[in-house]
Amino acid sequence: xxxxxxxxxxxxxxxxxxxxxxxxxxxxxxxxxxxxxxxxxxxxxxxxxxxxxxxxxxxxxxxxxxxxxxxxxxxxxxxxxxxxxxxxxxxxxxxxxxxxxxxxxxxxxxxxxxxxxxxxxxxxxxxxxxxxxxxxxxxxxxxxxxxxxxxxxxxxxxxxxxxxxxxxxxxxxxxxxxxxxxxx
Numbered sequence: 001x002x003x004x005x006x007x008x009x010x011x012x013x014x015x016x017x018x019x020x021x022x023x024x025x026x027x028x029x030x031x032x033x034x035x036x037x038x039x040x041x042x043x044x045x046x047x048x049x050x051x052x053x054x055x056x057x058x059x060x061x062x063x064x065x066x067x068x069x070x071x072x073x074x075x076x077x078x079x080x081x082x083x084x085x086x087x088x089x090x091x092x093x094x095x096x097x098x099x100x101x102x103x104x105x106x107x108x109x110x111x112x113x114x115x116x117x118x119x120x121x122x123x124x125x126x127x128x129x130x131x132x133x134x135x136x137x138x139x140x141x142x143x144x145x146x147x148x149x150x151x152x153x154x155x156x157x158x159x160x161x162x163x164x165x166x167x168x169x170x171x172x173x174x175x176x177x178x179x180x181x182x183x184x
Contacts, residue, residue: 103171
């Protein structure tokens with residue numbers, strides 16, 4: 001009887017060791033797959049948001065500091081539409097200035113609520129506007145959503161963004177499209 005216990009004990013440990021090796025191998029494969037896929041670009045759908053290669057709507061408004069501001073229209077702009085209740089918006093908000101500076105764009109944060117005070121402060125270089133009517137005019141499907149306008153106010157890139165890499169990708173896409181269109 002003791003020999004059966006010893007044999008089952010050894011077999012059990014062999015099974016545990018084999019399973020441990022399989023788990024490590026599987027984790028390695030999942031990591032390799034994750035690295036191969038890399039970060040996804042911004043989700044840009046033609047049927048959502050403002051029309052690409054078309055003039056953006058233009059709205060005159062006041063920012064949260066009381067300064068007059070035009071959202072849309074002429075002037076290279078990086079518009080980030082956010083919502084106070086969106087946790088991802090809070091994550092991407094600090095990157096707005098750096099991304100806009102990369103593309104030589106004016107950063108504007110548009111809050112889709114009439115009260116922008118519940119949102120964490122955007123970088124001071126970015127104007128913050130409380131404007132659900134602006135989000136509606138741009139046909140924004142959800143937040144966080146970025147729109148990039150060239151100097152003529154033409155929509156060059158748009159899409160749902162979840163991280164810094166996706167925002168940088170949108171800037172690169174906008175620059176490529178401006179070069180292809182011969183825009184300044």
